[in-house]
Amino acid sequence: MPRLGLLLAALFVVVMAPAAWADGQVRDLTLASKAFDGAKIGLGGERRVKVYLPDGYETSGRRYPVVYYLHNLFEDERTAFDRDGLGRLLDQAIAAQVVPPVIVVAADFSTPLGSSIYTSSPVTGRWDDFLAVELVGWTDRNFRTVAKREARGLAGDRMGGYGAIAMGMRHADVFGAVYALHPVGAGLGLQPMWSRPNFELLQNAKSLDDLKRDPFSQLFTAIYQAHLPNPDKPPLYADLPARKVDGRIEVDAAMARKLTDSFLLDHQAPRYAENLRTLRGLKFDWGRDDPNPDHVISNQALSRLLTEFGVPHEAEEYVGGWGDRTWGETGRVYTAMLPFFARTLVTDQGEPGEPSRRP
Numbered sequence: 001m002p003r004l005g006l007l008l009a010a011l012f013v014v015v016m017a018p019a020a021w022a023d024g025q026v027r028d029l030t031l032a033s034k035a036f037d038g039a040k041i042g043l044g045g046e047r048r049v050k051v052y053l054p055d056g057y058e059t060s061g062r063r064y065p066v067v068y069y070l071h072n073l074f075e076d077e078r079t080a081f082d083r084d085g086l087g088r089l090l091d092q093a094i095a096a097q098v099v100p101p102v103i104v105v106a107a108d109f110s111t112p113l114g115s116s117i118y119t120s121s122p123v124t125g126r127w128d129d130f131l132a133v134e135l136v137g138w139t140d141r142n143f144r145t146v147a148k149r150e151a152r153g154l155a156g157d158r159m160g161g162y163g164a165i166a167m168g169m170r171h172a173d174v175f176g177a178v179y180a181l182h183p184v185g186a187g188l189g190l191q192p193m194w195s196r197p198n199f200e201l202l203q204n205a206k207s208l209d210d211l212k213r214d215p216f217s218q219l220f221t222a223i224y225q226a227h228l229p230n231p232d233k234p235p236l237y238a239d240l241p242a243r244k245v246d247g248r249i250e251v252d253a254a255m256a257r258k259l260t261d262s263f264l265l266d267h268q269a270p271r272y273a274e275n276l277r278t279l280r281g282l283k284f285d286w287g288r289d290d291p292n293p294d295h296v297i298s299n300q301a302l303s304r305l306l307t308e309f310g311v312p313h314e315a316e317e318y319v320g321g322w323g324d325r326t327w328g329e330t331g332r333v334y335t336a337m338l339p340f341f342a343r344t345l346v347t348d349q350g351e352p353g354e355p356s357r358r359p
Helices: 002-016 086-095 127-142 159-170 199-204 208-213 215-227 253-263 273-277 293-308 332-344
Strands: 025-032 046-053 066-070 103-107 152-157 177-181 242-245 248-251 281-287 314-318
Touching (some): 046 086, 046 127, 066 159, 086 103, 086 332, 103 127, 127 159, 152 159, 152 332, 159 177, 159 273, 159 281, 199 208, 199 242, 208 215, 215 253, 314 332
Parallel strands (some): 066 103, 066 152, 152 177, 177 281, 281 314
Antiparallel strands (some): 025 046, 242 248
């Protein structure tokens, strides 16, 4: 009996032990782009790209769906892999069948001020072409992909989440499903946007480097370069929606209207509602405890707006803060984003389960 008990105990350990996962590959590559020719801030045409290839890619002969991942502001394509362990998390998720084997592509969308804002501009470059034409075409030529929109997902974190929704609505003919982790820029919040940057600093800046001691001024100048670009107005190469005069902020109503119409997702969504309705899936989430309540109320309002325009989507508010529930086995990438793509993206094995189409 003791031997039988030991045998049963050993068998129990084998059965209950979590499955080991095999390592995929993460390749560091570059893409020669023409999308930044003539950009006023002098971005180079060589853009870095990280590509995750699942275990077995070299020998399987199969083709794979692709998720394009857009990083947050003040980050680049390396952050999710080198700091947050995205490659290891993908290995684990694939082994556990949370998601089928998938290729993940992350490119560098940063600028000297920290972010392209995922928007094309004569000042910062043609970011739409870079993503939807060059990067997608380069990926399909160099890797065994399922080269159709139904097999392409677009995901992003915070400013990258903004980019995923914005690029997804503009290029719904290229991407079939969109997941935005805690997107910003969803709409107006409690504070006016002009209350954030230091306009005295912006008005007196001699170079872009002068802004780097104030993150809000740096960020909002990047937004202005994307949405209020002025190639003939160095050193910021942007018009300003407000100025500081005699210690008071004076708002330029025409520029403020142009900014909100161009930048905010709730202003863009009605223009692209028909595009959004063609997606196989659209989901975004946000943390209830974000210290900036603007992000919370504007995401809530964006979901209601999408419902008003008949756009099928999923929106989820969870208990968490500013990016503190994103990574790891219990984080949103593993528990929400990857399962979302598992049910919305086509593989070379055929259709996944029918995605929800309810608003």
